[in-house]
Amino acid sequence: MAALRRTPPLAVVGTYLAILAYVAFALFPLYWLLKIALTPERLIYSDGTALWPSALTLENFRAVLFATDFLAYFRNSVIVSLGTAAATALIAAAAGYAFSRFAFRGKRLVIALMLVTQMFPLLMIIAPIYKIVAALGLLNSLTSLIIVYTAFNIPFATFLMQSFFDGIPKDLEEAAMMDGCTRLQALRKVILPLTLPGLGATLGFVFTAAWSELFFALMLIRSDDTMTFPVGLLSFVSKFSVDWGQMMAAGVLALVPSCLFFAFIQRYLVQGLTSGAVKG
Amino acid sequence: MAEMELRDVRKSYGGTEVLRNIDLRIGDGEFVVLVGPSGCGKSTLLRMIAGLESITGGALLIDGAEMTDVPPRARDIAMVFQSYALYPHMSVARNMGFSMEIRRRPETERRGPVDAAARTLGLGSFLDRLPRALSGGQRQRVAMGRAIVRDPKAFLFDEPLSNLDAALRAEMRLEIARLHQRLGTTMVYVTHDQVEAMTLADRIVVLNGGDIQQVGTPIELYERPANRFVATFIGSPTMNVLEVAPSRDGLRLADGTPLPGPGTARHIGIRPEHIALAKPGEGIAATVEVIERLGSDSNVHCEIPGVGPILARIRGNPDIRPGASVGLVPEKDHLHYFDASGTALPGMAM
Amino acid sequence: MTTLSGNDTASGIPRTRFGRAYLAYAVEPWLYLSPAILLLIFVMLIPLGIGISYSVQSINLLRPFETGYVGLENFEALGEDARFWTALVNTFWWTFGSVTLQFFLGLGLALLLSRPFHGKRIVQALVFLPWAVPTFLIALTFSWLLNPVIGPLPHWGAAVGLLEEPYNILSDPGTAMWGPILANVWYGVPFFAITLLAALQSIPGELYEAAEIDGASAWQCFTKITLPFLGPMIAITIMLRAIWIANFADLIYVMTGGGPANSTQILSSYIFTTAFRRLDFGYASAIAVALLGVLLVYAVILLFVRARLVKF
Numbered sequence: 001m002a003a004l005r006r007t008p009p010l011a012v013v014g015t016y017l018a019i020l021a022y023v024a025f026a027l028f029p030l031y032w033l034l035k036i037a038l039t040p041e042r043l044i045y046s047d048g049t050a051l052w053p054s055a056l057t058l059e060n061f062r063a064v065l066f067a068t069d070f071l072a073y074f075r076n077s078v079i080v081s082l083g084t085a086a087a088t089a090l091i092a093a094a095a096g097y098a099f100s101r102f103a104f105r106g107k108r109l110v111i112a113l114m115l116v117t118q119m120f121p122l123l124m125i126i127a128p129i130y131k132i133v134a135a136l137g138l139l140n141s142l143t144s145l146i147i148v149y150t151a152f153n154i155p156f157a158t159f160l161m162q163s164f165f166d167g168i169p170k171d172l173e174e175a176a177m178m179d180g181c182t183r184l185q186a187l188r189k190v191i192l193p194l195t196l197p198g199l200g201a202t203l204g205f206v207f208t209a210a211w212s213e214l215f216f217a218l219m220l221i222r223s224d225d226t227m228t229f230p231v232g233l234l235s236f237v238s239k240f241s242v243d244w245g246q247m248m249a250a251g252v253l254a255l256v257p258s259c260l261f262f263a264f265i266q267r268y269l270v271q272g273l274t275s276g277a278v279k280g
Numbered sequence: 281m282a283e284m285e286l287r288d289v290r291k292s293y294g295g296t297e298v299l300r301n302i303d304l305r306i307g308d309g310e311f312v313v314l315v316g317p318s319g320c321g322k323s324t325l326l327r328m329i330a331g332l333e334s335i336t337g338g339a340l341l342i343d344g345a346e347m348t349d350v351p352p353r354a355r356d357i358a359m360v361f362q363s364y365a366l367y368p369h370m371s372v373a374r375n376m377g378f379s380m381e382i383r384r385r386p387e388t389e390r391r392g393p394v395d396a397a398a399r400t401l402g403l404g405s406f407l408d409r410l411p412r413a414l415s416g417g418q419r420q421r422v423a424m425g426r427a428i429v430r431d432p433k434a435f436l437f438d439e440p441l442s443n444l445d446a447a448l449r450a451e452m453r454l455e456i457a458r459l460h461q462r463l464g465t466t467m468v469y470v471t472h473d474q475v476e477a478m479t480l481a482d483r484i485v486v487l488n489g490g491d492i493q494q495v496g497t498p499i500e501l502y503e504r505p506a507n508r509f510v511a512t513f514i515g516s517p518t519m520n521v522l523e524v525a526p527s528r529d530g531l532r533l534a535d536g537t538p539l540p541g542p543g544t545a546r547h548i549g550i551r552p553e554h555i556a557l558a559k560p561g562e563g564i565a566a567t568v569e570v571i572e573r574l575g576s577d578s579n580v581h582c583e584i585p586g587v588g589p590i591l592a593r594i595r596g597n598p599d600i601r602p603g604a605s606v607g608l609v610p611e612k613d614h615l616h617y618f619d620a621s622g623t624a625l626p627g628m629a630m
Numbered sequence: 631m632t633t634l635s636g637n638d639t640a641s642g643i644p645r646t647r648f649g650r651a652y653l654a655y656a657v658e659p660w661l662y663l664s665p666a667i668l669l670l671i672f673v674m675l676i677p678l679g680i681g682i683s684y685s686v687q688s689i690n691l692l693r694p695f696e697t698g699y700v701g702l703e704n705f706e707a708l709g710e711d712a713r714f715w716t717a718l719v720n721t722f723w724w725t726f727g728s729v730t731l732q733f734f735l736g737l738g739l740a741l742l743l744s745r746p747f748h749g750k751r752i753v754q755a756l757v758f759l760p761w762a763v764p765t766f767l768i769a770l771t772f773s774w775l776l777n778p779v780i781g782p783l784p785h786w787g788a789a790v791g792l793l794e795e796p797y798n799i800l801s802d803p804g805t806a807m808w809g810p811i812l813a814n815v816w817y818g819v820p821f822f823a824i825t826l827l828a829a830l831q832s833i834p835g836e837l838y839e840a841a842e843i844d845g846a847s848a849w850q851c852f853t854k855i856t857l858p859f860l861g862p863m864i865a866i867t868i869m870l871r872a873i874w875i876a877n878f879a880d881l882i883y884v885m886t887g888g889g890p891a892n893s894t895q896i897l898s899s900y901i902f903t904t905a906f907r908r909l910d911f912g913y914a915s916a917i918a919v920a921l922l923g924v925l926l927v928y929a930v931i932l933l934f935v936r937a938r939l940v941k942f
């Protein structure tokens with residue numbers, strides 16, 4: 001669209017101002033988080049609402065990392081998120097492949113089943129899941145979280161993987177089979193290398209989702225040594241509700257992996273959100 | 281080297297039947313072209329031979345062995361796809377040698393056949409490139425090279441030239457003909473372009489709507505089409521087909537012109553090249569509408585009042601103008617007759 | 631997998647669709663789907679069934695000896711539970727307020743991003759970033775921003791006259807809901823911007839060029855081309871998103887816990903507090919079934935609207 005070229009200068013300025021406003025709106029809360037985290041404790045009240053801190057310190061980060069359990073929470077969350085992402089990507093890749101490459105009876109039924117699991121309130125199953133996990137003796141275990149999160153993310157990830165497989169012409173696989181491959185060889189030598197970016201994007205989306213899940217973690221994890229980051233941070237907030245600097249430093253730490261993965265999946269946001277349709 | 285036999289092969293998707301009663305023998309070393317309009321089932325038939333599509337009913341035999349349940353990789357057949365289906369992440373050399381890589385031939389053994397194929401196809405200097413850095417024609421050659429390196433019992437081609445421009449298409453057509461002469465391998469070639477079919481085929485199979493219409497050499501199809509569909513599909517420009525009615529001593533056109541022929545005929549066909557121009561008053565009276573001068577020939581589009589348009593192809597450059605009245609004289613022994621169902625009838629001359 | 635060799639099928643008998651290749655082909659997709667299907671059945675569908683059955687039982691972990699079938703007792707209690715009705719009304723306002731603001735801000739952003747300008751890539755990355763921030767962290771950040779001790783928002787609000795004095799809106803039942811909605815808008819604008827941007831880019835550019843040649847103004851282009859083109863897709867996205875937001879309790883739970891005085895309690899946060907704090911699984915499930923009922927009615931309306939829209 002070439003509209004910008006012939007619009008009057010005032011409109012151009014207006015456009016840039018609007019863009020600037022959106023950027024400021026998006027970044028300001030994160031900036032604030034970082035600002036308080038870097039403000040020395042003695043200045044928090046005097047500097048409280050000033051836009052710039054008058055001095056900077058890394059003391060809050062040091063305290064959070066070495067004087068609290070945050071490293072353990074962080075580690076637990078990384079295990080859960082990576083485990084979920086890996087398991088989901090594997091299972092969803094297989095399912096997405098089936099959706100993309102086969103026409104079979106019952107396909108619509110399975111798709112409907114996946115959509116249904118996306119539509120009902122997840123909190124509906126929090127009590128039954130708690131009882132089942134308790135009965136299996138898996139409360140306070142990261143494994144139970146990984147299994148539950150994997151199930152939650154499969155429908156979305158399956159549709160995402162399907163869209164990536166749909167982008168690879170079926171001819172390529174068939175050519176490989178004519179060249180002497182079994183279906184598995186064709187997958188490994190031709191399809192897999194081409195779908196690596198898609199697999200990476202799926203990993204990123206699922207990691208981000210698992211990293212921020214709160215309710216099931218709260219319900220299923222009550223012991224300190226298996227807490228994930230959100231659970232740990234909330235209990236930290238209720239325990240130390242006066243130590244602003246440390247809480248915000250912890251918040252900044254929670255932000256880091258998300259931002260890393262975000263940079264990684266940025267290119268695929270459109271594909272991810274449009275194929276997920278209902279997933280946030 | 282391979283003989284193929286299809287016995288009463290059928291194919292349906294869900295409830296819809298897309299191929300019926302396909303009976304066909306393909307001899308060892310033969311070049312068979314499947315031709316027909318888009319959607320008639322050519323690709324489906326080819327893919328069933330390849331093993332990429334299941335066979336709903338009937339049997340496929342290659343060298344006498346039943347193939348219905350044999351996976352593609354065990355059929356020893358190579359296929360060139362319309363989209364070329366080059367592996368985008370592999371170099372030209374690796375694309376061509378991929379079948380040997382799968383068979384675990386060592387790198388050193390692969391080089392010979394790949395280089396040889398690259399040389400014949402003029403791809404020698406592109407071996408290290410990725411497919412996306414090639415032109416359409418070069419990609420097409422790589423696809424062929426991949427099939428050649430495979431050294432199969434038979435080659436299958438699915439509209440391999442349809443993505444090329446006219447000049448390249450003519451060049452590659454010749455290349456494929458040469459390849460067949462050099463290798464002598466059985467080839468099955470799908471196209472919707474009847475020129476490709478006529479120029480390449482030992483035998484042509486004309487398909488329409490899931491049925492075989494006729495099987496024969498190009499000349500047989502041209503001279504003795506089995507029905508109206510084949511008559512109008514084969515040959516360029518298309519055969520003229522005119523409605524006729526029975527009369528006391530043969531047939532007549534709607535304008536009353538009498539013609540010889542069997543009384544059961546409802547249409548006659550005459551190829552443009554079998555019509556001569558005469559002075560007004562001779563033959564069938566017509567008016568010239570448009571003349572396309574091609575140099576060696578001229579296409580004279582005429583209108584027979586009360587009958588409809590008709591095309592005559594005249595050698596050289598006749599001295600006529602649009603609007604002129606002319607007489608059209610069909611060569612009587614090149615008239616084709618079709619009954620109400622479209623089936624060809626033996627004419628006077630046969 | 632099809633690992634058949636040539637020799638054992640060389641019988642020449644015509645194969646039917648029940649041949650081995652056909653069977654392998656029919657079974658293969660189910661092989662790939664089975665892990666996903668099994669997991670969904672065992673982790674989601676069976677618990678869903680159990681959850682619905684809980685709604686007619688008394689299951690309270692704090693009173694383990696009163697467990698058993700109670701019929702519709704939970705639902706009767708629901709009818710008399712003022713908190714439930716408040717939560718139902720709050721769910722509506724929460725969803726309506728969030729979706730409306732998210733949509734219009736998202737549309738504005740999508741329109742801005744649909745034109746080329748310098749630094750677009752980096753701007754796009756920055757404005758979409760909120761989508762990636764973990765929701766619990768968004769909730770904490772916004773409750774800090776709204777806290778007059780540590781955050782600037784109350785002071786700014788007072789400076790422009792929105793607030794009489796810099797106090798925490800989260801502690802006032804009359805204004806508390808705006809807190810989570812604000813956080814939700816911040817979080818949700820990228821979603822709408824991204825989906826709408828993708829839709830905008832699917833409109834063929836020639837349409838705009840043709841309209842420009844015909845002398846249409848920018849506003850006319852928007853109302854005569856953009857809106858009619860995107861209308862159906864927009865309506866469906868909004869309606870689906872509304873379901874998601876109605877279920878989305880993270881922000882509320884962390885920012886206000888449903889308070890003060892239940893002024894921010896929505897049905898899904900009420901389900902969680904009932905299950906998590908009171909450990910009353912029976913009653914929590916009854917609320918959940920009620921929420922499911924509301925959503926089903928809504929979904930039926932949605933399907934109806936969709937059927938009308940898709941005709942275009």
Ligand SMILES: Nc1ncnc2c1ncn2[C@@H]1O[C@H](COP(=O)(O)OP(=O)(O)O)[C@@H](O)[C@H]1O
Nearest residue numbers: 103293298316317318319320321322323324325
């Ligand atoms: N996977 C499929 N499912 C249903 N119908 C199909 C499928 N593949 C092809 N067809 C139908 O079969 C017919 C023949 O297709 P095809 O063999 O591709 O035709 P063509 O002669 O153009 O190559 C077409 O009518 C097509 O719509």
Ligand SMILES: [Mg+2]
Nearest residue numbers: 322323324439
């Ligand atoms: Mg085809």
